[in-house]
Amino acid sequence: MVEQRKCRRRAELSHFLRSCRARRSPAELGLEVSGRRRTPGLRREEVAVLAGVGTSWYTWLEQGRDIKVSESVVRAVSRALGLDDAEEKYLFGLAGISLPNYYSEKSDDLLQNLQDTLLMDDLLSVPAIMIDRFWGILAVNDTARGVFDYTDLHTNALVTFFTNPVCRVRYINWEEIARATVAQYRADMVQYFDDGRFHAVVEDLRRRSPEFVRIWDSHEVRKPEVHVEEIEHPGIGRLAFDVHLWKLSANDNIRLVLHVPNGGDTKRKIGVLLRSLNDRAPISLP
Numbered sequence: 001m002v003e004q005r006k007c008r009r010r011a012e013l014s015h016f017l018r019s020c021r022a023r024r025s026p027a028e029l030g031l032e033v034s035g036r037r038r039t040p041g042l043r044r045e046e047v048a049v050l051a052g053v054g055t056s057w058y059t060w061l062e063q064g065r066d067i068k069v070s071e072s073v074v075r076a077v078s079r080a081l082g083l084d085d086a087e088e089k090y091l092f093g094l095a096g097i098s099l100p101n102y103y104s105e106k107s108d109d110l111l112q113n114l115q116d117t118l119l120m121d122d123l124l125s126v127p128a129i130m131i132d133r134f135w136g137i138l139a140v141n142d143t144a145r146g147v148f149d150y151t152d153l154h155t156n157a158l159v160t161f162f163t164n165p166v167c168r169v170r171y172i173n174w175e176e177i178a179r180a181t182v183a184q185y186r187a188d189m190v191q192y193f194d195d196g197r198f199h200a201v202v203e204d205l206r207r208r209s210p211e212f213v214r215i216w217d218s219h220e221v222r223k224p225e226v227h228v229e230e231i232e233h234p235g236i237g238r239l240a241f242d243v244h245l246w247k248l249s250a251n252d253n254i255r256l257v258l259h260v261p262n263g264g265d266t267k268r269k270i271g272v273l274l275r276s277l278n279d280r281a282p283i284s285l286p
Contacts, residue, residue, distance in 0.1 A: 005194045013094040014064035019219035020081045050080035086223035093190030127259040134197045162209040172230040182215045183222035236269040
């Protein structure tokens with residue numbers, strides 16, 4: 001079992017490095033290009049030169065061989081590939097090297113931004129979803145049920161996003177949100193890479209959603225950031241939300257996903273939706 005976990009981690013490291021190398025052009029890293037290239041991106045020897053390591057060693061790393069790596073060398077590879085904070089953290093996690101949280105220094109700014117946006121009374125009307133570390137759905141408030149059509153049958157936020165037809169229809173910028181969602185799940189996964197429950201979610205979606213497979217195999221990694229999601233609701237029309245992620249426990253096991261109305265029009269429509277849900281009456285926009 002232990003060896004199987006090591007092999008899975010090394011395989012993911014191999015896929016991730018190849019994907020990052022293919023996405024980086026020599027020109028953006030200051031390398032001169034001569035002649036035609038049969039494949040896009042950097043060559044292995046170019047990454048090795050930029051990182052200051054031997055070509056054979058980097059090749060072994062990318063092939064997922066069982067070799068020892070140090071923090072300084074992995075950081076050099078990260079710089080050579082032009083990785084951002086989220087990608088570098090993911091690389092370190094796959095290499096088995098622990099690092100401080102890259103994002104904690106920004107958490108106070110995000111909290112202040114959310115406090116500036118919301119009054120306490122607004123929290124009851126904001127679509128909210130509580131999830132665990134595997135994105136299993138722990139709780140959904142009535143507003144979120146009304147906006148996103150969540151039911152008790154939906155048990156995982158990532159699985160629901162890709163398998164619930166309502167999500168596919170209502171999200172206006174579905175492709176953009178899908179890529180960001182998958183990239184954030186991958187970033188979360190590296191902290192608990194040896195936990196089979198993360199992989200079970202991925203394997204379930206690989207069987208059920210070709211779109212998930214396409215996006216997952218691109219190996220994108222992103223850190224959680226406030227972003228805008230637009231919804232076309234059949235009863236109240238166009239809605240826009242700023243999506244915030246709150247950690248509710250020190251060990252990062254429980255999170256609250258808040259969809260804060262972006263603008264007065266969305267806030268007004270959410271009020272109409274809530275009155276309709278409370279009165280069990282048809283939606284009527286003024």
